[in-house]
Amino acid sequence: xxxxxxxxxxxxxxxxxxxxxxxxxxxxxxxxxxxxxxxxxxxxxxxxxxxxxxxxxxxxxxxxxxxxxxxxxxxxxxxxxxxxxxxxxxxxxxxxxxxxxxxxxxxxxxxxxxxxxxxxxxxxxxxxxxxxxxxxxxxxxxxxxxxxxxxxxxxxxxxxxxxxxxxxxxxxxxxxxxxxxxxxxxxxxxxxxxxx
DNA sequence: ATGCAGATTGACT
DNA sequence: GTCAATCTGCATA
Numbered sequence: 001x002x003x004x005x006x007x008x009x010x011x012x013x014x015x016x017x018x019x020x021x022x023x024x025x026x027x028x029x030x031x032x033x034x035x036x037x038x039x040x041x042x043x044x045x046x047x048x049x050x051x052x053x054x055x056x057x058x059x060x061x062x063x064x065x066x067x068x069x070x071x072x073x074x075x076x077x078x079x080x081x082x083x084x085x086x087x088x089x090x091x092x093x094x095x096x097x098x099x100x101x102x103x104x105x106x107x108x109x110x111x112x113x114x115x116x117x118x119x120x121x122x123x124x125x126x127x128x129x130x131x132x133x134x135x136x137x138x139x140x141x142x143x144x145x146x147x148x149x150x151x152x153x154x155x156x157x158x159x160x161x162x163x164x165x166x167x168x169x170x171x172x173x174x175x176x177x178x179x180x181x182x183x184x185x186x187x188x189x190x191x192x193x194x195x196x
Numbered sequence: 197a198t199g200c201a202g203a204t205t206g207a208c209t
Numbered sequence: 210g211t212c213a214a215t216c217t218g219c220a221t222a
Contacts, residue, residue, distance in 0.1 A: 044214070053214070063207060080215050081204030087214085101214055131215050173214050200220080209211080 003028050003037075005154035008147070011071030011090055015045035015098035018071070018090040019184050022155065024164045027105055029137040030151040034113045036137055038105030038127050039158060041189040044171045045182040046087070048097040053177035056097040066145045068097045074153060075099050076134070076144040083131035086139045088148060088155070103130045103172070103183075106191035129193045163188050169196045 003026070011018060022043050029036040046054040046067075055064040055077070066075045067089060075087040087099035105127040107114055114126045114136040126136045134140065139153070148154050165188040168181040172194060185192050 046214075055214080058208095061207075077214085078206070079213055081206075081213085083215050085214060103214085129215070171214070175213095197222085198220100199222105201218095203215105203217090205213105207211105207213090 001159075003035075003154075003156045005149045005151075005156055008070075008072040008149050010155070011088060011148070012092045013071070013090060014096075015047055015090040015100055016182060018088065019043040019045040019100045019182065020166065022088070022100060022102070023166050023184050023186050024158055024162065026108070026156045026158050027102065027137070027153075028151075028156055029110075029139070029153050031113070031138050034110050036110035036114055037108040038133070038137070039108055039162065039189075040102060040105045041186045042102075042104035042192045043184045044101040044103060045090075045184075046099050046101060050096075051098075051177055051180070053171060053174040053180075054098070056099075064097075067099050070095075072148050074139075074143050074146050074148055076139060076141055078141060080131075084134040084140050085130040086134050086137075086143075101130055102133060104128045104191055104193045105133060106189055107136075124191065128191055167196055 048056045056067045070093040071090050073089040090098045118136040127133045169183045171183045
């Protein structure tokens with residue numbers, strides 16, 4: 001199977017629209033001759049000055065500066081003293097900052113490698129949460145700022161278009177901006193972090 | 197099944 | 210000094 005990365009233009013839209021568009025696409029990670037693939041089941045949109053839950057809310061800092069780039073870059077940050085979270089930057093050059101947090105996916109290929117990276121054997125415990133997903137796909141601060149239109153990390157369309165049933169909910173684990181329903185979940189999948 | 201505390205470090209006030 | 214876009218193990222029911 002050959003995977004064709006989506007072009008940068010795919011990401012040049014608002015975080016909200018990108019978060020919706022990413023549901024059902026494939027996240028592909030190449031590492032040490034292994035091809036790891038997951039079908040994205042859960043995302044969250046984060047904005048800029050309009051969104052108090054976003055890292056970009058108070059302007060540019062050393063940590064969040066890739067959120068201010070144009071769409072199609074990886075924003076990977078470290079949190080809770082031990083976890084990474086993976087985001088995809090959204091938007092156009094010189095537009096509003098924003099990104100989409102990838103919260104969950106369904107493992108499709110490279111499952112043995114994912115289990116090894118994660119140190120667990122349960123299929124349902126590999127990609128069902130933003131930090132678990134980073135661990136199973138070996139995503140860490142080294143990938144912060146890379147472009148997502150080529151290996152070792154990119155998005156591609158699902159050739160076997162699967163059934164999607166997308167629901168929006170408030171975002172998880174935040175204390176501000178709870179009124180926004182900016183989380184997207186494919187409730188047709190078992191591989192999601194928290195069932196709405 | 198649901199709930200809570202602890203882990204552990206770096207970014208920001 | 211505070212606390213985080215989380216996960217885990219243990220407790221209770």
